[in-house]
Amino acid sequence: MARFLKSRKATQGKIPGELVFVGRKKMDQLSIRIIQYNEERFEETVVNSLEEAHARLDDELYTWIDIVGLHDTQTIGRTEDLFGIHPLTLEDIVDTGQRPKVEEFDNYLNVIVKMMRLEPTDNMIHSEQLSLVWGADFLLTFQEREGDVFDPIRDRLRLGKGRIRRSGVDYLAYALLDVIVDNYMLLIERLGEQVESLEPQIIDDPRAQILGQINENRRELHFLRTSVRPARDALRELARLETDLVSPATFIFLRDLNDLVTQAVEAMDSYREMIQDQLDSHTASTGNRLNDVMKFLTVFSAIFIPLSLLAGIYGTNFAYIPELGFKYGYFIFWGALVVVAIVMVLVFKRKKWL
Template sequence: MARFIKNMDTVLGNPPGSLVFLGKQRVENIKISTIEYDVENVREYIDDINLDFNSQQRGVKWINVDGIHDTEEVSRIGKAFNLSPLVLEDILNTSQRPKLEELDESVFISLKMLYFSEDKRTVTAEQMSMVFGNNFVLTFQERPGDVFGSVRLRIRKGRGRIRKMGEDYLAYSLLDAIFENYIRMIEFIGEQIESLEEHVLVADDPDVLEKISYYRRELRYIRKVVRPAREIVSSFLRLDDDYVSDEIKPFLRDLAELSDQAMEAVEVYREMLSDYLGIYNSAVSNRLNEVMKVLTVFSTIFIPVTFLAGVYGMNFDFIPELKLQYAYPLFWVVVVCVVLVMLKFYRNKKWI
């Protein structure tokens, strides 16, 4: 399956709002985990089948769903939170472009989480969809395992201000964890890109071009994820006060700077790879020029020598010097003198 776009054959011809899973099934069964918290208490439970939710309840309720291939289960969860079929369609579409959409009573966010596959040696992405509203945050992931471990730890330990704040701060914290992971992923790829420099300059590694092509491909994939994700932060800042309190806007501005940093890092490394490619090609050309220069010098030196050998190799009886006793050593003296004179001439011209 293509990395940059998914096969759309399964959804072609369906009316808008049709609940069709588009992507690769990554888990056998859907797993639902819930964290309810306020300033004083935290409660966690797994596979909660009771999704009745009172928006007037105290504290924040975070429901995380691992696995989105079961359309009936996703539809049941969506109905419990009054999500429209169009939103559910976006959740089930794992090739959905990162976006933020303001709904009637909540906000929908869809973006990618990045991972590095050790087996395939490639950057992979998993879609994360989020809906947050009055005292609740709902997240959908393709499989268990995410970048939210630090957020869960802060909730459990009561660290920072997260348990004192509302659902908008939790939504910000989840986005912040995703963008920090973007930075770590870019740094990981960047360290390998920077290590190419010494190989590029000497142009003695035949795999350099393949490595440059590999890193350019991975950066294009990361850029495809990070660039639209940056737009989400700007849209988040422009949300109505009903969804975003003034208290978290400074944090969102800091998140906007983090998103800019991620995008700038991607562009810097893309330019470095372009420079590396140019430097490598120049180094190869210079190396080839040096080889050609040596070959040319040898060729030009042997041109007069070949001429002399050709003249005295002709089958004529009356060629001068052939009957002399020292004709053969004299011939070599002439050849050596010609070579030395030509070498001195090339050196004076600074050609060698």
């Protein structure tokens, strides 16, 4: 399946709002984890159904329901009746090729972003769609697969560190988005180190392997940009919303998060220009090396042109060549060749052609 665009054959001819999973199935069975908390209490459990999760909602506790496995459209579709999620929102949730965005509804907010990770097996950046839906006292997150970057948030909830247990689900949503953006920065930093490490090699040894590494860096950076730039636009829109579902205190953090993701985009733009400069430098270095080779071959050929002329003259089959009768004619001939070659080399150096 293409990295930049998901196949949409399954959605052709479907009714708007009909749930059709778009993407690659990344796990066999859907899982549901619930975390409920307030300043004094914390509860964490795994349930088997959304009905059981909905039954655990408590007015005294904030509830985070983490749903992993977007391929199970039948289960995800039940959130429409249980939590009042609009069918078009659910359609976006199961479409893993959805562009990052923010939507505001009467009773909830929906934010779609991409979680990025560097896969050690192929040293390539992979993305996973994350959808956050939060109301007054609940937060739903929808992930494609097990494994995410939210363990620090879960630890803060378990240990009651910081303000997270004293704040509502809007602050929890901010914290999750903040970890995602921090991970963007880590990936950009790692990619930037690879880009910068090529700088001296391009000048000193512009081999074909270097060009391959430059193109790999450009490809990964472009893939990263396709998710981070839209995420910046979505978070900027989120920070400007006028809604009761986000407290004034959380808006301050969202504006700070917007600054961070803007910094990430600017860093990517800088590395993009650097990669283009590296390509130009590699082309120039390769051209200079080719010019040096051609200059050497040209000078080498120019030196041998008069020598070949002399050898051609004295290699002819005329019966009478005066110098043939000289006792030291052979040595005189070689001496003439050496003198001509030396004189030409000195002339080329004087003109700075060598």
